[in-house]
Amino acid sequence: MKRVAARVVYFGRTALRGLVASPVTSVVAVATIGTSLVLVGAFALLLFNMEGLLERFGGNLHVTAYLEVGLAQERQRELAATARTVEGVAEVRLVTEAEALERFRTGVARGAAFLEGLDENPLPASLEITLVPERQSAEGMRIATASLQGLAGVDDLASGQDWVEGYLRAVALVRGLGLGIGVILVLATLLIVANTIRLAVVARSDELEILALVGASRGFVSVPFLLEGLLQGLAGGLLALLLLFGLFHLVLPGLAFGLELLLGGAVPAFFSTGQALALVIGGALLGVIGSGAALLGGLRA
Amino acid sequence: MKRAAVRASSRKLAPRASPGSGGDAAIRAYHVSKSYTAGSFALHDVSLEVGRGEFVFLTGPSGAGKTTLLKLLFAAEQQSEGQIVVLGRNIARLGERAVPELRRRVGVVFQDFKLLPRRTVEENVGMALDVVGTPRREARAKVFAVLKQLGLQHRRHHHPLALSGGEQQRVAIARALVNEPQILLADEPTGNLDPELTVEIMDLIASAATRGTTVLVATHELGLVSRYGKRTLRLEAGRVVEDSRPRGVVR
Numbered sequence: 001m002k003r004v005a006a007r008v009v010y011f012g013r014t015a016l017r018g019l020v021a022s023p024v025t026s027v028v029a030v031a032t033i034g035t036s037l038v039l040v041g042a043f044a045l046l047l048f049n050m051e052g053l054l055e056r057f058g059g060n061l062h063v064t065a066y067l068e069v070g071l072a073q074e075r076q077r078e079l080a081a082t083a084r085t086v087e088g089v090a091e092v093r094l095v096t097e098a099e100a101l102e103r104f105r106t107g108v109a110r111g112a113a114f115l116e117g118l119d120e121n122p123l124p125a126s127l128e129i130t131l132v133p134e135r136q137s138a139e140g141m142r143i144a145t146a147s148l149q150g151l152a153g154v155d156d157l158a159s160g161q162d163w164v165e166g167y168l169r170a171v172a173l174v175r176g177l178g179l180g181i182g183v184i185l186v187l188a189t190l191l192i193v194a195n196t197i198r199l200a201v202v203a204r205s206d207e208l209e210i211l212a213l214v215g216a217s218r219g220f221v222s223v224p225f226l227l228e229g230l231l232q233g234l235a236g237g238l239l240a241l242l243l244l245f246g247l248f249h250l251v252l253p254g255l256a257f258g259l260e261l262l263l264g265g266a267v268p269a270f271f272s273t274g275q276a277l278a279l280v281i282g283g284a285l286l287g288v289i290g291s292g293a294a295l296l297g298g299l300r301a
Numbered sequence: 302m303k304r305a306a307v308r309a310s311s312r313k314l315a316p317r318a319s320p321g322s323g324g325d326a327a328i329r330a331y332h333v334s335k336s337y338t339a340g341s342f343a344l345h346d347v348s349l350e351v352g353r354g355e356f357v358f359l360t361g362p363s364g365a366g367k368t369t370l371l372k373l374l375f376a377a378e379q380q381s382e383g384q385i386v387v388l389g390r391n392i393a394r395l396g397e398r399a400v401p402e403l404r405r406r407v408g409v410v411f412q413d414f415k416l417l418p419r420r421t422v423e424e425n426v427g428m429a430l431d432v433v434g435t436p437r438r439e440a441r442a443k444v445f446a447v448l449k450q451l452g453l454q455h456r457r458h459h460h461p462l463a464l465s466g467g468e469q470q471r472v473a474i475a476r477a478l479v480n481e482p483q484i485l486l487a488d489e490p491t492g493n494l495d496p497e498l499t500v501e502i503m504d505l506i507a508s509a510a511t512r513g514t515t516v517l518v519a520t521h522e523l524g525l526v527s528r529y530g531k532r533t534l535r536l537e538a539g540r541v542v543e544d545s546r547p548r549g550v551v552r
Contacts, residue, residue, distance in 0.1 A: 003434035010431045210415055213375075214429040214476065215405035217398060 007220075015227035018200050026232060029196040033236025033283050034243065036185035041244045041271075041279050043178030048275070049268050050171045054164070063144055063159040065127040071153055076125050079153050083127050086147045088135040093128040097121050124155065138164040186286065193232065193290025197225050201294065222295050226288055233287020237280035244279075245270065326386075327353045327484055327515035328374060333383035335369050335539075343369040344380070345539040351517060353483070356510035358526045359519040361536035367519035370536070371486050374517070375407045376400045388483055405433055407484045408477030408514075410506070412492035414469045416461040416476075422448070423457040426475045433480065447479045451505055467498035474505055478514075485509050487518045491525070499525060507531075 019026045065083065067076055073096070080094045095103070100123035105115060131144055141159045148157055201208070211221055248270050252259070259268060271279065328351040335344040344366045351357050359367045372378045373385055376392050385392040388406055395403060408429075416425050423444050430440040448454045451471045461469050470490060477485055487506055491499035503518075503525060510516040520526065526533050535543035 002436040006431075006436045006440075007434045009437065010434075206415075207417055210417065210428060211432060212401075213404065213409055213415070214432050214480070215401040215403075216432040217401040220401075220432060 011223045011227055014224035015231060018204065018224060018228045019231060022200060022203060025196045025199055026228075029193050029232045029287075030235045030239060032189055032192045033233055033286055034239035036189045037237060037240030037279060037283055037286075038243045038247075039185055040178070040182045040282075041240055042247070043174065043181065044275070044279075045244065045248070045268075045271065047171065047174050047178055048271070049266070050167070050174060052269065053266050054167060054171065063129040063131065063141060063148065063157060065129060065148055065151070065154045066156045066158070067125045067127065068153055068155045069124050071125065075153060079151060080127055082151060083129055083148060086144065088131050088140060088144045088147075089129055090132040091130040093130075095126045095128055097123055097125045100124070100126065127154075138168055189286050190290045190293065193229055193287055194294040196232070197229055197291035197294035198297075200225060200228065225291050225295055229287035229289075229291025229294075230284050231287070233284040233290075234280065235283075236287065237283020240283060241271075241276055241279055325353050326350045327355070327388060328517070329384075329386045330370075330373075331384045333370075333373065333380045333385055335366075335373060335378065336381050342539045344373070347383070347536075347539070347541050349534060349541060349544070351515055353515055354510065354513045356507060356516045356529070356531045357518070358529070358531055358533040359517060359536065360521060360523060360526055360533055361542075362521060364538075365536040366539040367521075367536055368488055369539075371409075371488050371517065371519055374484075374486060375404055375409055401432075405429075405480055406482050407486060408480065408482035410470070410473050410477045410485070410487040410490045412489035414461070414473045414493075416469055416472055418460060418462050421458050421460055422453065422464070422472050422475075425461065425472055426457075426479050429476050429480045443479055444475070447475045450478075451475050465498075466494050467501060470494060470498075470502050471505065474502070478509060482514060484515045484517070487516070489520055490518065491520065491522065500528070503529070 065079075067079065071079075076094055076096070080092045083089060083092045098121070101115070101121045104123060129144070129148070131140055134140065135144060141164065145157050145159055148154060208221055248268075252268060328349070330347055330349050333344060333347045334342055336342045347366075347370065359370065361367055369378070373380050373392065374387055376395060379393065387403060390399065390403055392403075417428075420428075423441070426444045426447065427440050430443060435443065445454055445457065448457050451474060453468060453471050453475065456464060456468060456472075461472060464472065470493075474490070477487075485506065490506060491502050494502060499522070506516060506518060507529060530547045532544070532546045534541055535545070
């Protein structure tokens with residue numbers, strides 16, 4: 001147990017000594033990891049917010065079936081009952097002409113003023129159809145509207161299908177772009193971390209030679225370098241988190257107009273604790289994998 | 302180069318060791334050859350046996366193969382042919398994990414000391430203990446004890462470059478001895494030192510042998526060899542051409 005503790009102390013001390021011995025390369029590595037994680041993190045933030053928006057609105061997506069004008073109330077109720085039997089429909093609410101008018105009058109600003117002077121109610125009756133949760137998607141809505149389209153007495157169907165499809169495309173675009181850029185950045189970062197550690201290996205070749213001479217195993221020699229990579233990665237991850245947090249609170253308010261286009265006026269949310277942790281752990285992994293790659297080729301006794 | 306003036310007895314060496322014999326030998330080599338380029342040999346058909354606790358000089362001109370032989374003994378290089386058994390382990394068959402274990406039992410000292418200039422004397426010596434995970438307090442005590450034995454305890458917080466050549470070599474010896482190795486290999490340990498310091502360093506190395514450590518010292522300083530009157534293996538062009546023992550020594 002004491003020997004394990006002695007080793008842990010040795011590894012920690014050696015890793016820190018390595019970081020301090022080449023401060024410039026260490027700072028460059030941390031800054032590189034930090035910068036690429038800021039970019040990857042920014043894409044992730046945008047994506048999470050867009051997906052969150054989709055989820056929030058997804059639960060509110062209805063299909064509205066406008067009924068033909070002049071349909072008897074009896075027939076309207078029959079249609080509502082038929083709509084309930086369509087697969088994927090959870091709930092159907094009949095909105096009569098009178099109800100629609102009342103909603104318009106009270107729900108729309110200056111609605112009452114618009115209606116002044118009209119002799120008859122111009123609004124049709126409609127069915128507000130809510131889909132079962134599994135169908136709360138563009139595809140689900142497409143299937144449901146196709147079934148409802150054929151019902152006699154239904155004049156027109158309106159749904160958020162087009163909007164959802166468009167938004168889904170935008171989300172896919174952001175995801176694809178983020179993924180592409182992320183992969184390139186991660187590879188570039190790995191190369192730079194690997195290079196940093198390789199430089200450290202070269203800088204400490206005298207020490208490594210002596211360690212090999214006095215019986216250090218490959219693992220014993222490797223651990224401090226991996227730890228060095230881990231510490232650089234952790235620092236880079238924390239730096240990225242800090243920068244993103246700062247950008248989120250300082251710069252985002254200035255971009256509100258552009259963001260409204262993407263988020264539809266929803267208040268953007270920062271990472272959850274888990275997501276923030278994942279970012280930092282991601283940095284640490286970058287560090288460890290980068291130094292591991294450097295050691296694979298760099299430690300020849 | 303002049304031959305050793307004082308040699309109690311000498312004879313041409315025939316390979317007298319064979320696998321399975323000499324169970325208490327620390328080092329055994331059977332028909333060992335080492336070539337770096339095809340056709341030319343750094344070592345050629347070398348057979349020898351060094352008993353536990355024995356002190357042996359390895360002499361010969363530069364390029365005779367002394368350093369190569371030592372490198373083979375601590376598995377820094379692999380022989381091209383033949384077998385080497387060190388402390389009961391066949392070097393050629395050592396796995397990647399077994400090499401470090403062997404090296405913890407074999408201390409090595411070089412002509413250029415191989416000390417880290419940015420570490421203190423204590424840290425330099427302590428490296429051999431870091432590797433085996435010796436707890437810090439115990440390591441300090443061990444380092445202090447070995448430095449005291451070599452008369453360097455007051456220098457333990459200094460950096461190597463603040464020390465004289467002789468002191469630096471003593472630090473290197475301390476590092477080689479701190480783990481109480483069973484074998485001590487020294488490659489021209491006094492090559493960089495003044496004559497007075499040479500004797501001082503060699504005395505320290507010889508004293509390790511009196512405590513039971515097998516010692517093999519490669520040197521081309523024949524005056525030194527004659528002064529100690531120990532068994533001497535002479536290498537020339539990669540071959541052992543002479544194995545001389547002081548009179549009265551049975552081994």
